[in-house]
Amino acid sequence: MKISLKGVRGSIPTTGAETSIYGGNTSCTVVTEDNWLLVVDAGSGLQKVSTDQFSVKRVDILLTHLHFDHIQGLGFFPALFDASTEVHIWGPASATQSLHSRLSRYLSPPLFPVLIRDLPCAIVMHDIENTDFEIGPFKIKSQYVIHPGPTVGFRIENHRSTFVYIPDHEPALGLKGLPKDKKWMSGFDLAIGADLLLHDAQYTEEEYHQKVGWGHSSMEDAVRFGEMAGVQRLLLAHHDPTHKDSMLEEHFKVLQHKFPGLSMKYEFAKEGLEIEL
Ligand SMILES: [Zn+2]
Numbered sequence: 001m002k003i004s005l006k007g008v009r010g011s012i013p014t015t016g017a018e019t020s021i022y023g024g025n026t027s028c029t030v031v032t033e034d035n036w037l038l039v040v041d042a043g044s045g046l047q048k049v050s051t052d053q054f055s056v057k058r059v060d061i062l063l064t065h066l067h068f069d070h071i072q073g074l075g076f077f078p079a080l081f082d083a084s085t086e087v088h089i090w091g092p093a094s095a096t097q098s099l100h101s102r103l104s105r106y107l108s109p110p111l112f113p114v115l116i117r118d119l120p121c122a123i124v125m126h127d128i129e130n131t132d133f134e135i136g137p138f139k140i141k142s143q144y145v146i147h148p149g150p151t152v153g154f155r156i157e158n159h160r161s162t163f164v165y166i167p168d169h170e171p172a173l174g175l176k177g178l179p180k181d182k183k184w185m186s187g188f189d190l191a192i193g194a195d196l197l198l199h200d201a202q203y204t205e206e207e208y209h210q211k212v213g214w215g216h217s218s219m220e221d222a223v224r225f226g227e228m229a230g231v232q233r234l235l236l237a238h239h240d241p242t243h244k245d246s247m248l249e250e251h252f253k254v255l256q257h258k259f260p261g262l263s264m265k266y267e268f269a270k271e272g273l274e275i276e277l
Pocket residue numbers: 010011027067069070167168238
């Protein structure tokens with residue numbers, strides 16, 4: 001499968017010269033194999049995805065949750081306005097309202113001029129929980145993780161490799177650091193043994209102490225999480241809007257100093273990065 005990062009910024013699009021290396025678009029990753037196209041989260045990076053380049057007539061959009069930085073690109077995705085396209089949207093169930101009615105809060109006036117029911121594409125909504133499902137060549141597992149509101153991470157496997165996507169996640173919540181016992185760690189079952197893990201790393205360890213309960217991880221905890229789960233390669237993502245390229249490059253040296261000799265490869269996720277798994 002091929003993984004393409006279209007947006008790795010957290011919270012709000014952050015464009016400008018100071019974020020041009022790691023990128024300013026919010027969460028969106030594309031996973032492709034043969035003629036199958038998965039869009040994982042629909043942040044502002046979705047504007048960089050065209051279905052034409054893949055010549056597919058079906059798109060599957062997997063939403064980890066409905067915070068605006070993960071759905072704001074939806075209204076600007078050409079596939080939704082193409083009558084010949086079938087769009088499946090998979091997102092976490094809530095106890096009170098369907099996925100359709102919660103997405104309608106954004107895709108309706110006054111926030112957006114077009115109603116979901118007036119979109120020309122064929123749209124199919126799937127409310128998911130801790131669910132195993134298949135899309136074309138992909139076996140997918142969704143599982144709830146710690147983050148405010150119903151939020152899942154995704155484990156996406158094909159016959160050869162495994163990509164795990166958990167962009168918003170605070171496994172250290174309520175504890176001093178990560179749980180020692182892996183079986184009590186949020187997201188562990190999803191991430192275990194992955195070839196590639198994209199994980200929340202919004203804050204430095206110092207910043208995290210001021211933001212406990214906001215739903216995100218420190219870069220340090222993200223590295224510890226990836227190492228505990230035995231992943232091969234980790235992409236540190238959901239960069240804080242205040243983190244300029246220069247800050248991330250500086251902090252990478254701090255991480256290398258704090259975690260010498262790891263077998264796992266890790267790096268800050270960069271918009272535009274493509275990985276063949
Ligand atoms: Zn987010």
